[in-house]
Amino acid sequence: MFLYLNVLLLIGFLGPLALGDILVATPKGTVRGRELLSPGNRTFYGFTGIPYAKPPVGELRFQAPVEADQWEGVINATQDPNECFQVNSDSERENENCLFVNVFTPTLNVSAKLPVVLGIYGGSFRSGSAGYGRGGPDWFVERDIVIVSFNYRIGPFGFLSTNDIAIPGNAGLKDQQLALKWTYDNIAQFGGDPKHITLQGQSAGGASVTFQLLNLRNEGLIKAALVESGSAICPWAYLSGPNNLNYAQRLATVVNNNSSLGNNSGEFIKEFLQGVEARNIDAASAILYSQGIPLPTLEVEHDGAFLTQSMYEQLEAGQILKVPIFIGINSEEYISLAGNLENLQNIAKRYDSDNLKLVPRQFSGSNATLAAKLIKEAYVGSDTFSNKLGAMVQFYSDSSFTKSIIRFAELYSHFSPAVYFYQFSYKGPMGIYEYAIDGADNVAHGEEGHYMSITKAGSFDNTDYTKFPASDVTTHWRLIELWSNFYKYGNPTPTPVDLLENITWPPATEDDPKGFVYLNINETLQLKYGPKSPKYEAWKEAFENYAQRPFVTY
Template identity: 50%
Template sequence: MNLYSLLVVFEIFFLNNFFASGYNELVSVQQGIVRGRLITTSTNKTFRAFQGIPYAEPPLGSLRFQAPIPPKSWENTLNATEDPNVCYAIDSDSPKESEDCLYLNIYTPILDNDNGTKVPVLLWIYGGGFSHGTSLYSNFGPDFLIEKDIVIVTINYRLGPFGFLSTADTIIPGNAGLKDQAAAIKYTFDNIESFGGDPTKITIAGQSAGAASVGYQLLNQQNQGLFRAAILESGSPLNIWSFLDSNLSRSYAFDLAAKINGSQDFANNSYQLLNYLQKIDAKIIDEAATRIIIRPLPVIEVEHEGAILTNRQYTLLKDGDFIRVPTIIGTNSEEEIHQAANLTNLKNTLEKYEKTPEKFIPSDFIVKQEANISLVADSIKNCYLLNVADDEKMGHIVKFLSHSTFTTAVIKHTYLMSQYSDVYFYMFSYDGIMGNVNVTIKGADGVDHAEDPKYLFMKSDSSYSNEDLSKFPAEDVLTHYRLIELWTNFVKYLNPTPEPVDLLQNITWPMFSPNEPNYLDIDKNLIIRQKPKSPYYESWVRFYDEWAENPLTTF
């Protein structure tokens, strides 16, 4: 053993014996030794932060667009005391953008009575439409959640063309970003015990595209045994925006290359395309992606070793062919209320829909040949606008956009999944300042997309901060504590309300089932209700049953 190795061993031995084990800032993982740092929350609770731990090799050169491979070992102590690079994101100008971005952050509590007990783990996958997003501490600070004595893991994964380019064959099979997530889940399972986490008690969670990602990881049987629960906030693999048809994905791949060099002829050859794109500077690819309307998304892959999705996600859920673990899933009360921030645009949208009812038919709703398209369009239009007062019509268009873009798919996911697993459904209806969206309109509900994470994570970037809870109304802070209690109870006990407590108004959150579609309405009060978004959801089920071409992929 050389002198450096002896010094490292001594340092670990010294810290292990000088401090309680929870205070250790040096941790040994499979690849080497990691050095973290201590952070103190606004309530003076100290926790350990390990930021920028590589869970895969940098996906550079021949690894671009391909599945991740395990990270190499390192000799020197890895300094994990600040945010790592972020992945290239479409329409982003972050100076931290890099292809070398496959890192995760681990935040661990320091227990008051540390007897070596391993604690449950929450692994968070950020949203952003699969085209943007980061795991930066300023976006997803664990400070609030970690006070409930759980380990928090936040991960990066490749986005845009780097994460989701596909030629619909085995050359660039696609879903590299989802495979990154799976690699991060596996890395967490293999190493989290060194950080005080219990590998048998991992819950994967996410919001929007992060929630859809969680849904895709549930469909990936290679994850079997790596986590025991899931939380999906406002997203599902059944959402129209979470999936791209293979033909479109292949067209996108060649269109991207054409945007870089329009004179290059690839003869529709995937090998030539890959060879060309792997030699282009990443910034050039990133810039070209901003000039294409279509965004690369998860795809159904051709059968090959390493594929994680080879069948329709609707079929997999319907048949119970997924990892059956207890799940929390839900949506916000009006996911598209931000559309009402510009009333002129919203009025124009309403007029377009009224003038052309076919717009009411979602692009993934393939009408049967024998069906009358005008009848289908008018039926959906009437569901939202028939006998509605003029001053509420714009609100009802918002409602239609919320349902067709987000809510209906999430509810359908719940109905399908709850036939095989324990599922808790929620509707987040509390419209507070902490959500940071101040838009209302008559005829619509009030809570916009992406308001809920602001009640869970500490956010402290230049545009918004919730670090100081004293600046928010008491009802906001109460909702903040309630949401954290529900979510961390679930992470710990697989039950969001394991026993009656005053904070949660002594409610018991019942499970959802197709026969008893119970859900928790999270508003100023916590109320158990049935049939989320009724009667609209039931109408959509009827429309799909009567007029949509089968088999379905999304909903």
């Protein structure tokens, strides 16, 4: 949504006060903000670069974050903060001292108690940052919503694990949890209501939101959740302990100029990597990029562990925060594969030559053969993927994203007060992406965000409505209306309005005999049943009949 865009430079700290300074006193100290102007000519206030944790350096590298110390004087929170180190990126803006929070608010009246959105950026757990920069949450601030964004550690700095207590893993998820606690403790000073915080995220940010719902220590901090194109049970959102340890060992070896360290214990790896320059670790992660990255993982039991149980099994058992959730998918999450037809053809040939590649690690032996046959028939029947490249795209969209997101929503519906499921199917120039292929839909991963976050890049300016067809502008306002309603009321359609075609959107439940209801957002708004049917039903049948429990992902 409004949080994917890269940001600018460093945090300023301490300076003389000037007449008319915009100051807010937080429990840790005072911050100076700036006035901003929304596209609707509404003045609001931005505070960017407030520390919520101590710099995670030295002995704090790879470890759980520690609350920021109090400060004297005034932090100049008027420029975007450092970015955390990103895998396969080399920017002077990257810095290990990156754990900052940003607040955008229409008022500084502490009595206002406005609804709050805490956004978590995506980026596959290897990239992303938060700030104002070239884009922003202006359209939501215009709706009297307080928007909070923050940086969390990604790549090895955020997710390295040695599969023991030396580097237990999930430091990035723990950063998110501390930022949530900071928001709860501080947001009233910025006009927000700490008892009305909605977590929001897209892609890895969406998965992160659901990871936070799986941590019961967050009870009472989250009012609702909005999840775009991700979930904790997506296969790309998890790495097993042994694979994490293997990555940590390889990372240390590369940092050591590919020379053996002679000791592969977790404690030894931790002490070695905590003693080298951060940019050396960052460079090593780029070298290892094609071999994978560290990800959220199950930790060994210890005080402060974020996640120790299988995500799927924990969700199915209802061991999860039970709040209203707005969750959904885009119509073809992996349509970007159509951007390189030669590569797509090669992928299709590999799947045609070995159908067992169609099923994930939960399937083995003869059950894997049966499941692969079922999945292949669902996409191409007796034909081949080489002859139906659109079906190859559909398979990737569903196996990586949609099946896991739909399943999360179905299971969550057994425990949540309300689950609102959507599919974003509208294709227009404001979405930017232009991928297309016969046999697949065409709305790409992340496309909905361009309708809701201010974007100005080159000649593209989504605040200039004269550059877009009327249907794009209508879709833009519809998404903002739906999202804003949920942020405010926990319901995307609390009352019938013409803009939303007077739809009343009912919560979904897996037990509905008509199917799992969802809102299809296209040129018109339609309530439908059974997202991604019948292919999703084939996946569900495969898991129910042939997969080996317990599941971690789906």
